Amino acid sequence: MERRAYPRVGESVTHAQLGNGLHIYVDPKPGFQKSYAFFATNYGGMDMKFRLDGQWKDTPAGVAHFLEHKMFDTEDGNALQILAANGASPNAFTSSAMTGYYFESTEKFYENLEVLLSFVSVPYFTQESVDKEQGIIGQEIRMVEDDPDNQVFYALMESLFDHHPIRVPIAGTQESISHITADTLYDCYKAFYTPSNMVLTVAGDVEVERVFEIAERILPKQPGGHIQRDYGGVETGRAAAPEKELRMEVSTPIFQLGFKVDPAPEGEQRLYLQLLGELACESLLGSSSPLYARLYKEGLINKNFGYGVEHYPGCALLVAGGESRDPAAVRGAVLEEAERIAGEGVDERLFDRLKKGSYGTKVRSLNSFENLCIELAQGHFAGYEYLTFPQVFEKIERRHVEDYIRRTVTPERCALAVVAPKEGA
């Protein structure tokens, strides 16, 4: 057990690795009403092809998400209800690379933690309950299919990437989930829900020792083996298709403009590249950049404009999007600005204040237990210590950002996805 303080951001985290390989991180937060626990597996929507017991398995799209729904089932009922009955707010999410189960509670934290760790480590599916879940998830998929933000995101993934499974909707399709059986779920569970492939992060007014004691007692003793995953080989540095347009019932076109970024290695370099990418975004098109002011003034973007950098195993992207009456003009302006920066560089004073601004925003985001716990877990899976970000941040120089933009924000790496209003609407 090791306690590490991060005085610059006012946090301290105690870390331990159990005998079964599970890593636990606890950030004590005295004075808060609620405590938050996040238990995650390094398994998400994109992990469809993997090797288990020496054999390659190809699974349908949507299994990780389906499992997330079914893990709440226990032999005595539903863990969601047990936690909710204890006054906890439990939930779970499946992203492309991670499935996380969590709760927040103001009382009975240790009891709730026991429930969380138990239901995520004891699978219980019957064919009947799997069939029933197909109805619920089917409705969820339909809901998502009506959601333009979601549709435009996948349109972008399909345009940027040639074959990486980030292209496939996390929840799958009505068709793909119809192939999921109780056996599929057990196979994937066995492969990915092992202590050594998982992490537990906790924030709140809690006793560190009790958290470790409960995890030690409840979780399986066997670590689980190494999982080999296949994302279909290295992606090239070119966008697979320059653009894609869908039509839906929306008032203004919704767009996502993406640039394919080279995937980052694990370790501190990943954190560095993430922060570098974010600062490049701020310099290029962030809310205090000259380009943003111009696009906003010309009515080409509005307050819904957002941007960021996302790193996944085997792929990464820089993305900006929102609503615009002319998404192609936004693309043109971004490429032009990147070219200008490639030539002239980023203004020094602008860079200094962007850095200060980004730093403050990052520190403030630690207010959220949820954000803190997810960042700690993500950092663990990718092999870095998230709370060292102030030091890593300091290493970023102006010329690094300029190089990054020069390399990344180019026409070859660019794709534009648009959801446009229906004709005649």
Place this chain on the structure above:
Amino acid sequence: MEVTRTQLLPGVHLTAVHTNKFKSCVLGLQFLLPLEEEKASLNALVPSVLRRGTQEHPDMESLSAALDRLYGGSLEPMVRKKGETQCVGFVGSFLDDAYTLEGEPLLEGAAALLGELVLRPYRENGGFLPEYVEGERCNLIDRIRAQVNEKRQYAQMRVVEEMCAGEPFGVDKLGSEASAASITGCALWERYRAILAKAPVELYYCGSAGEDRVRSAMSTALAELPRSGERGIPVRPVKHPAPSAPRVVEENLDVTQGKLAMGLRTDCDAWDEDYPALALANAIYGGTTTSKLFMNVRERLSLCYYASSGLMKYKDIMLVSSGVEFGKVEQAKEEIMAQLAACQAGKFSDEELEWARRSVVSTLMTTLDSQGRLEDYWLGQAAAGLDEPPEELARRVERVTREQAAAAAQKLKLDTIYFLKGKE
């Protein structure tokens, strides 16, 4: 955590939450205005135009630069509806002084920037810059049009519009597209001057600074605010009974999943003694994942992906919302009403009652952990003229009996059913 409330000037109040819990400090300034159809869009547009530029920082770039120098602080235009009061202004979040790189204080600079935004807009020929008005007017129209994009919220907004036609509550916080389209720079400037002169002002602070320092920072920032005896107090909404037969409204849009929104009259709002009982009844009925709607409409019958109920705290309304297949809507409606009848008949177990209670109490208590939710909570209370903190409301919820919860449920009456379905 200590909460203080001070009158800085007649009709100008400061609510301050003093705590070391957070890494940021939150600042807010809202004008409280009666919701009115003809003025809602004008009011909603004011903060967006103010946010475009001030005399010292004439454009967004220079404002952003000022915010970056305050460690990436934010000052966002806000438009909210609290009961029948439209609250417009700004909420900002800044790094708390404890975490700045050289220990420099940020509160005073942040408050000054807030005051500047509200009091010293960039001007041309004695009014707003026409370009700013035009740009933000277009953005407002786009926002109003974009409400249809989020179908779940859209259905809820539509049911309120239908149910409360003729009441101030039926007016959307952004107003209508037509009224937004007709806004002129002149009308907006006049409206802004009238708001400055007459609207009650609610200031808010949450962070590590003490009372005196906050009061002084805010007073200095608002030194140019006109003195006025006309800043009145917002009024409590009038209650309305449900019609004898519920209104039914259907609309067709190109969607694959139907959206059902049902509006109920509660005959109870935050001012009433029995509001905690209603909050509990709502949680039993549809407010949590152990509620009757979730357990039956979703889990037992798999009729939908979500089914939930929610209260408008400062208005006698509950909304039930569900996403269902077109063909199953009748079945879903029946089940939703059957579960309501069960609540009204007191057919909920002691367990269901306690689960609901834990959920309501926990939601209230965790408000104390979130600066954003705290700000929103205290704004609601200030607009209502109420001063009960979340922990006290939680204590009252702890004392509600099962009879009181059932009695609150018995007052619920279905008013309007709205169903959004696909195009044939």
